[in-house]
Amino acid sequence: xxxxxxxxxxxxxxxxxxxxxxxxxxxxxxxxxxxxxxxxxxxxxxxxxxxxxxxxxxxxxxxxxxxxxxxxxxxxxxxxxxxxxxxxxxxxxxxxxxxxxxxxxxxxxxxxxxxxxxxxxxxxxxxxxxxxxxxxxxxxxxxxxxxxxxxxxxxxxxxxxxxxxxxxxxxxxxxxxxxxxxxxxxxxxxxxxxxxxxxxxxxxxxxxxxxxxxxxxxxxxxxxxxxxxxxxxxxxxxxxxxxxxxxxxxxxxxxxxxxxxxxxxxxxxxxxxxxxxxxxxxxxxxxxxxxxxxxxxxxxxxxxxxxxxxxxxxxxxxxxxxxxxxxxxxxxxxxxxxxxxxxxxxxxxxxxxxxxxxxxxxxxxxxxxxxxxxxxxxxxxxxxxxxxxxxxxxxxxxxxxxxxxxxxxxxxxxxxxxxxxxxxxxxxxxxxxxxxxxxxxxxxxxxxxxxxxxx
Amino acid sequence: xxxxxxxxxxxxxxxxxxxxxxxxxxxxxxxxxxxxxxxxxxxxxxxxxxxxxxxxxxxxxxxxxxxxxxxxxxxxxxxxxxxxxxxxxxxxxxxxxxxxxxxxxxxxxxxxxxxxxxxxxxxxxxxxxxxxxxxxxxxxxxxxxxxxxxxxxxxxxxxxxxxxxxxxxxxxxxxxxxxxxxxxxxxxxxxxxxxxxxxxxxxxxxxxxxxxxxxxxxxxxxxxxxxxxxxxxxxxxxxxxxxxxxxxxxxxxxxxxxxxxxxxxxxxxxxxxxxxxxxxxxxxxxxxxxxxxxxxxxxxxxxxxxxxxxxxxxxxxxxxxxxxxxxx
Numbered sequence: 001x002x003x004x005x006x007x008x009x010x011x012x013x014x015x016x017x018x019x020x021x022x023x024x025x026x027x028x029x030x031x032x033x034x035x036x037x038x039x040x041x042x043x044x045x046x047x048x049x050x051x052x053x054x055x056x057x058x059x060x061x062x063x064x065x066x067x068x069x070x071x072x073x074x075x076x077x078x079x080x081x082x083x084x085x086x087x088x089x090x091x092x093x094x095x096x097x098x099x100x101x102x103x104x105x106x107x108x109x110x111x112x113x114x115x116x117x118x119x120x121x122x123x124x125x126x127x128x129x130x131x132x133x134x135x136x137x138x139x140x141x142x143x144x145x146x147x148x149x150x151x152x153x154x155x156x157x158x159x160x161x162x163x164x165x166x167x168x169x170x171x172x173x174x175x176x177x178x179x180x181x182x183x184x185x186x187x188x189x190x191x192x193x194x195x196x197x198x199x200x201x202x203x204x205x206x207x208x209x210x211x212x213x214x215x216x217x218x219x220x221x222x223x224x225x226x227x228x229x230x231x232x233x234x235x236x237x238x239x240x241x242x243x244x245x246x247x248x249x250x251x252x253x254x255x256x257x258x259x260x261x262x263x264x265x266x267x268x269x270x271x272x273x274x275x276x277x278x279x280x281x282x283x284x285x286x287x288x289x290x291x292x293x294x295x296x297x298x299x300x301x302x303x304x305x306x307x308x309x310x311x312x313x314x315x316x317x318x319x320x321x322x323x324x325x326x327x328x329x330x331x332x333x334x335x336x337x338x339x340x341x342x343x344x345x346x347x348x349x350x351x352x353x354x355x356x357x358x359x360x361x362x363x364x365x366x367x368x369x370x371x372x373x374x375x376x377x378x379x380x381x382x383x384x385x386x387x388x389x390x391x392x393x394x395x396x397x398x399x400x401x402x403x404x405x406x407x408x409x410x411x412x413x414x415x416x417x418x419x420x421x422x423x424x425x426x427x428x429x430x431x432x433x434x435x436x437x438x439x440x441x442x443x444x445x446x447x448x449x450x451x452x453x454x455x
Numbered sequence: 456x457x458x459x460x461x462x463x464x465x466x467x468x469x470x471x472x473x474x475x476x477x478x479x480x481x482x483x484x485x486x487x488x489x490x491x492x493x494x495x496x497x498x499x500x501x502x503x504x505x506x507x508x509x510x511x512x513x514x515x516x517x518x519x520x521x522x523x524x525x526x527x528x529x530x531x532x533x534x535x536x537x538x539x540x541x542x543x544x545x546x547x548x549x550x551x552x553x554x555x556x557x558x559x560x561x562x563x564x565x566x567x568x569x570x571x572x573x574x575x576x577x578x579x580x581x582x583x584x585x586x587x588x589x590x591x592x593x594x595x596x597x598x599x600x601x602x603x604x605x606x607x608x609x610x611x612x613x614x615x616x617x618x619x620x621x622x623x624x625x626x627x628x629x630x631x632x633x634x635x636x637x638x639x640x641x642x643x644x645x646x647x648x649x650x651x652x653x654x655x656x657x658x659x660x661x662x663x664x665x666x667x668x669x670x671x672x673x674x675x676x677x678x679x680x681x682x683x684x685x686x687x688x689x690x691x692x693x694x695x696x697x698x699x700x701x702x703x704x705x706x707x708x709x710x711x712x713x714x715x716x717x718x719x720x721x722x723x724x725x726x727x728x729x730x731x732x733x734x735x736x737x738x739x740x741x742x743x744x745x746x747x748x749x750x751x752x753x754x755x756x757x758x759x760x761x762x763x764x765x766x767x768x769x770x771x772x773x774x775x776x777x778x779x780x781x782x783x
Binding site: 010012219256259266268271334338340341342344346349355356367369371374380382383384385388392393396397399416418420422428432433 | 458462465468469473477722
């Protein structure tokens with residue numbers, strides 16, 4: 001960390017080290033959205049009334065940017081109806097009534113052969129491994145997660161914005177960063193899994209590195225939390241460890257992690273780490289990969305944190321499609337005067353309105369706020385103090401941008417690099433006038449993009 | 456089942472504790488050492504001047520907002536801060552009506568006519584100071600010798616007439632405020648203490664104070680090395696010339712400009728290099744006016760002139776992370 005970035009971002013209260021995840025009993029009924037990732041919606045392959053087994057395919061798609069979805073309980077398909085997904089959009093979902101037997105589904109050709117160890121992986125062709133991950137429908141388990149088979153492949157061709165920015169060629173992926181630190185504490189599914197460094201994790205990381213073609217593996221671990229098991233594994237495999245302080249928000253943000261570990265700059269607004277030859281995967285995903293390869297079954301659960309004003313904040317392993325209300329109930333239930341239920345963390349999360357929203361592969365957890373902890377913006381005039389400029393991790397001038405957006409000077413704002421904002425929320429956090437900075441910048445961005453689409 | 460009503464809003468859902476009011480409270484805390492030193496040096500008269508100025512500023516803001524049917528925003532303590540700051544750069548021997556007029560001018564002419572907090576182009580305190588200094592120069596220069604009630608010349612006035620003043624004025628006495636000067640701007644150490652508190656609390660960016668101090672030191676070194684009179688007096692080594700730089704830093708309004716007047720949020724730039732150059736300009740201006748110019752001290756003029764250039768400094772933007780420039 002250089003001296004200039006040291007003053008960037010904000011210091012959040014340090015979250016207590018989370019305890020390992022505990023299993024949550026499967027609910028009576030699950031809603032499995034047919035899109036649990038960024039990309040296309042899958043087509044259902046089951047009909048109401050069908051019997052499905054645990055891990056049976058219920059939705060698939062011909063498109064590349066789509067991940068298969070599987071039944072997370074065994075039982076009867078009740079309906080295919082629309083529900084709200086964690087981002088607040090309507091999406092078709094398969095409702096399955098749980099028969100409580102968890103009888104596993106065995107496909108006609110039998111399960112794919114389980115991988116016995118590291119040697120098996122090194123003998124298998126990367127494309128074959130990738131095929132298995134694609135069949136299992138794995139998704140990068142983070143907000144805005146792409147399907148894993150997309151995320152691990154370098155871009156097919158230089159994308160249009162790259163021609164404009166002068167990046168000449170497609171760059172092969174040479175670095176894999178395993179992110180064991182969470183961006184937005186206290187919602188910490190990855191940090192809760194730190195102690196689960198096992199043979200599965202080792203297989204998962206090695207498989208990810210082999211598929212991506214990465215020679216260098218870096219594990220970003222949270223400072224101030226024990227991670228001996230992971231450190232031992234890294235030492236044995238000659239992987240690097242990078243300590244990241246997650247209270248030093250947003251040090252664990254994907255683009256900034258790539259910048260601080262490899263020194264490469266991920267082009268914004270449309271770029272991704274894979275454009276500069278880096279694959280960033282959360283620890284939870286590496287664990288899932290290991291599980292998929294060693295058992296041959298698709299993942300049916302998700303590590304899900306419930307934090308904030310609940311009686312006992314806890315990290316759970318919940319079945320996909322469980323309503324988030326069930327997970328909150330397991331952590332002690334909503335406080336009497338409920339304020340917000342935030343999918344994601346306090347700084348970037350989405351304040352949700354519907355407790356029946358199912359847990360999907362890209363949700364990390366919820367933060368519950370009681371009414372007295374809800375803070376409101378006031379939108380006083382900007383006093384030009386410059387605290388947001390000090391805090392902005394990508395060196396924008398948010399004060400000026402927010403004023404331009406407030407008074408609808410969108411093109412001027414775009415000229416001042418509005419679109420490079422990563423919406424981390426640091427500017428709104430430090431603003432003494434309590435201006436809704438992120439809201440204004442998002443408004444400006446959407447207007448600029450809408451205008452460009454028209455042209 | 457009846458679902459509980461949930462609040463929805465845009466992220467972030469946590470906000471920092473700093474508000475406009477708490478920011479001003481911390482500024483007032485940071486000004487306390489300078490005020491205490493002022494009262495110690497100039498007895499109760501200092502307290503009367505500062506108190507009258509602060510009271511006038513608050514009363515003027517309340518009255519203006521009442522008459523203009525605006526919401527009354529005295530509670531954000533900005534008017535109080537402006538009044539205290541103005542009181543600290545007035546001489547202790549000022550007649551009672553001077554701080555009253557000044558406080559009212561600062562708030563009404565400097566701030567509210569431009570649309571209130573956040574809208575004004577220049578520091579209201581210095582607008583009021585300039586108006587007073589131009590209208591009543593004789594009262595604005597009635598600086599008391601500390602611990603007495605005798606009007607006397609400040610070190611900078613003596614320097615204007617005679618370079619050999621430097622031999623009479625001891626550096627440690629100057630930094631502890633043992634010579635005539637304004638109430639709060641006199642004691643360099645007290646201002647440094649309060650200013651560093653603000654920097655550590657991240658309420659004031661470090662670039663502006665650093666720029667002012669560096670600018671003043673650089674230009675006073677240049678002035679010292681190019682002045683033939685000083686050479687005749689025996690100022691030849693770097694150490695001696697640096698002592699002259701420290702004299703310029705401690706005397707007059709440089710320290711209070713570096714930490715409290717130049718860093719005033721509304722009228723100072725926000726970008727890192729912009730802030731540093733802004734500070735550098737203030738430091739340069741202070742010494743240029745002192746050595747080659749007509750008026751006695753240039754620090755406050757420096758702040759006013761540089762504030763006018765703030766929109767220009769704000770155009771010096773930092774490099775955006777993630778913006779890939781073609782051809783690199």
